Structure formats: structure tokens, C-alpha cells
Amino acid sequence: MSDQQPSRIQEATQSTDLDEARDFLASAYAGQQWTADQTRQPFSFRYTAVGDQAMTLRTIRFDGHLEGVMTPSEDFVVQWTNRGTATIGSGEDRIVMETGRPQLWPQQGAAFSYDDYDQRIVQVNRSALETVAGERGIAPGSLRLDHTVRPDDRALQVWRSSVQLISHTVMDGHASPLLQAEMGRLGALALLELYPVVSASLAPELLLPKNGHVRLAVEYVHEHAHLPITTSDLAQVANLSLRALQHAFQRILGTSPNAYLRRVRLDRVRDALLQGDPATTNIAEVARHWGFAHAGRFAAAYAEQHGEYPRETLRRH
Structure with a gap:
């Protein structure tokens, strides 16, 4: 057994040079076509990152306009803004960020546009999330989360409480590597509660828009099969009556x-x-x-x- 402890990540930088800040972020996130402009207020930039290879907490303050394209990522990134305006994607897939509400970045990458923003980020490594998901029976290599889902109030509360505890612990420079590793696990668990796993084995019929309610129930089953689940739970997830849920399962999947x-x-x-x-x-x-x-x-x-x-x-x- 190796005695080597996970290396700790701790980084901080700031600048009043617009181009320097843009280039730093584009390099840190392997971005493409990133451009930055000054807004009405004086430009300033600050970036921090703390954690380890499994999970990092990051903050970005950018007093200016920043836009570009995020390339596909193996990591899972949840971010939210405490001020400013932000959009992710374009056209019908465009997401307008709500202040204080977490949003999972599309893993396939997306365009973005931010103005005078203060951003918080939790970045979870794929292997760390797959380890926790594997305990729920999700096969490695097939893990994908649905970033289009709007988390409900219960999931948001679990996430915010978990992030608060994680932040207090990880920001403590004296926290032991073991405790820091436990925080990484807690972050992975909270993320799996926040966004549903997209099952690779879904029946083709479930991908049709008209069957979206049943798909929510099926994905909930795959994600929470290790927990007590009732038909009433599934009906609530799908926003259907018990009778409608049972009829839909029978019609689409041929079973109850x-x-x-x-x-x-x-x-x-x-x-x-x-x-x-x-x-x-x-x-x-x-x-x-x-x-x-x-x-x-x-x-x-x-x-x-x-x-x-x-x-x-x-x-x-």
C-alpha cells in the first residue's frame, strides 16, 4: 500500500489586465474563441482554486464581458453566479443563469456569455464520481448526467448544505488528506442527487418528447434502485397520477x-x-x-x- 497522500491543489491569482485574465481562464479551461471586453466599471479579475485531484472548489470574479466556447470535458462542473448575468448555449438549448441557482455544464461543451460576474464552481473528477456511482450499480464508462433537468427544492437543499460543509473543510489548510477525501465523496453524492443519471439502456420510445414524464420515472429508478422506492414516489417524480403512471409503463414498457x-x-x-x-x-x-x-x-x-x-x-x- 502506498503512503503517498493525494496532492493538494491551492491556487490564487488576480489581475487588472483584461487580456491577461482572458488568456489565463482560456488556458485553465481549454477554451476556444474566447474574447473579453471592458464594461462600464473598471476591470478587475480574481481566481482561486482549492481541493485535490478528485474535487476542486473554484471562484471567479470577472468585472467585464467574457464569451467563448467551452470544449467537451471529462469532469463534471456545477457552477452558479452570485451576481452578474450569464447564458450557456445558444438557440433552443440556451440556458439563462439564475442568480444563486446551480447549473451543470453540458459535458459536450457549449458557448457562453458572462458579464460582470461572481462565479462559484464545484468541479468533480469523472473517476471520483464513477466510483460513487458504481456503488449504485452504474457501470463505469457509461456515466452521463442530464444537465437540462431543473433540480427540485429538496435536491437543491441537499446540494447547498453539502457544499457549505465541503467549503468549510476544504478551505481549512490544516484539514487532513483523509477528511479532504471524504469531502470529495460527499460532493460526488450530492451531485448524483442534484442531476439524474442518463441511462444508456433506455428504451428508444422513452426518448420521444411525448414520453418525457415516464422517462423521468425510469431514470429515477436507475439512479435510486438502491433506496426504498414506491409507485407513489415514481408518480410524483413523473408528475402523473398513479393510474396514469401505471398505464404509461404498461403502454411503453409492457410492464408495471x-x-x-x-x-x-x-x-x-x-x-x-x-x-x-x-x-x-x-x-x-x-x-x-x-x-x-x-x-x-x-x-x-x-x-x-x-x-x-x-x-x-x-x-x-
Whole structure:
């Protein structure tokens, strides 16, 4: 085991030179076609970054106009402004930032335009987020978050409380590397609560705009399958009545919401058994983790879905 601790990132710079500030930010974010102009107030710029390779907290104050294109990124970046105006994207995909409200950057990149702004950023490394998402059964390499979703009040409260705790801890230069690593994990968990994971295995019908409500419920199942979920929960997520939700699931997916949830959980059990060590993996414990308390009924349902019993899957490790 290596005794090497994660290297700490701590950076701060400021300038009153407009071109220098533009070039610094364009270099830091691998930007393209970045231009800057002075506004009515005197130009000033300040940038700070603190954290480690898994997660950094950043602040940018830019008294001027800045626009350009952000290139695709492997990291997940949530940012919000405390003052100024800001837009992301263009045309129908254009997002007008609301003061104090977090917004996930499009991972495919986007154009932007900012004026006299004070910005806060939480940047989470992909591998760090995939580690936490993997505990929820999301396969590495397929993780994608839907930046178009408008987080609800509960998710916003979880995010803001988490960021406040993270900020107090990470800004403390004496915080231990272990505590800092825990803050990175907390940031990843809060981010997964803030924006839903886009499943790569969604049925094509769910991608149609008319089926958007059901897609929200399905994505919620894939993201929260490790938690207790009721049909009423899914109806609330989809903004549908219970009857409308059940009818929509049957029409689009040919099954009920509860049956779909059970299918997803049985898939997660199979993934865990395929990755488990036959000598140490306890099938009953894996089943209970995914909500299957009755061993006999679980084994029968598993065999019906996967064509073999759990012990046979585990032996094929």
C-alpha cells in the first residue's frame, strides 16, 4: 500500500489586465474563441482554486464581458453566479443563469456569455464520481448526467448544505488528506442527487418528447434502485397520477412500475455476482442489499430473468 497522500491543489491569482485574465481562464479551461471586453466599471479579475485531484472548489470574479466556447470535458462542473448575468448555449438549448441557482455544464461543451460576474464552481473528477456511482450499480464508462433537468427544492437543499460543509473543510489548510477525501465523496453524492443519471439502456420510445414524464420515472429508478422506492414516489417524480403512471409503463414498457424496478434490481444483483469472489461473496447479503429478503422467491425471480440461478452466476466469475 502506498503512503503517498493525494496532492493538494491551492491556487490564487488576480489581475487588472483584461487580456491577461482572458488568456489565463482560456488556458485553465481549454477554451476556444474566447474574447473579453471592458464594461462600464473598471476591470478587475480574481481566481482561486482549492481541493485535490478528485474535487476542486473554484471562484471567479470577472468585472467585464467574457464569451467563448467551452470544449467537451471529462469532469463534471456545477457552477452558479452570485451576481452578474450569464447564458450557456445558444438557440433552443440556451440556458439563462439564475442568480444563486446551480447549473451543470453540458459535458459536450457549449458557448457562453458572462458579464460582470461572481462565479462559484464545484468541479468533480469523472473517476471520483464513477466510483460513487458504481456503488449504485452504474457501470463505469457509461456515466452521463442530464444537465437540462431543473433540480427540485429538496435536491437543491441537499446540494447547498453539502457544499457549505465541503467549503468549510476544504478551505481549512490544516484539514487532513483523509477528511479532504471524504469531502470529495460527499460532493460526488450530492451531485448524483442534484442531476439524474442518463441511462444508456433506455428504451428508444422513452426518448420521444411525448414520453418525457415516464422517462423521468425510469431514470429515477436507475439512479435510486438502491433506496426504498414506491409507485407513489415514481408518480410524483413523473408528475402523473398513479393510474396514469401505471398505464404509461404498461403502454411503453409492457410492464408495471414495480415490475420494472424489480427487473433493474435483479440486474444489479447479477452485476454484483459477476464481479464478486465466489469464495467470499454471500448471495443472501447481496440480495438483501438490493431489497430481496425472501431467499426462495428471490432465486426463482432471478432464474426467470437471467436463465440461471444466482449461485451459477457467481461460479462464472
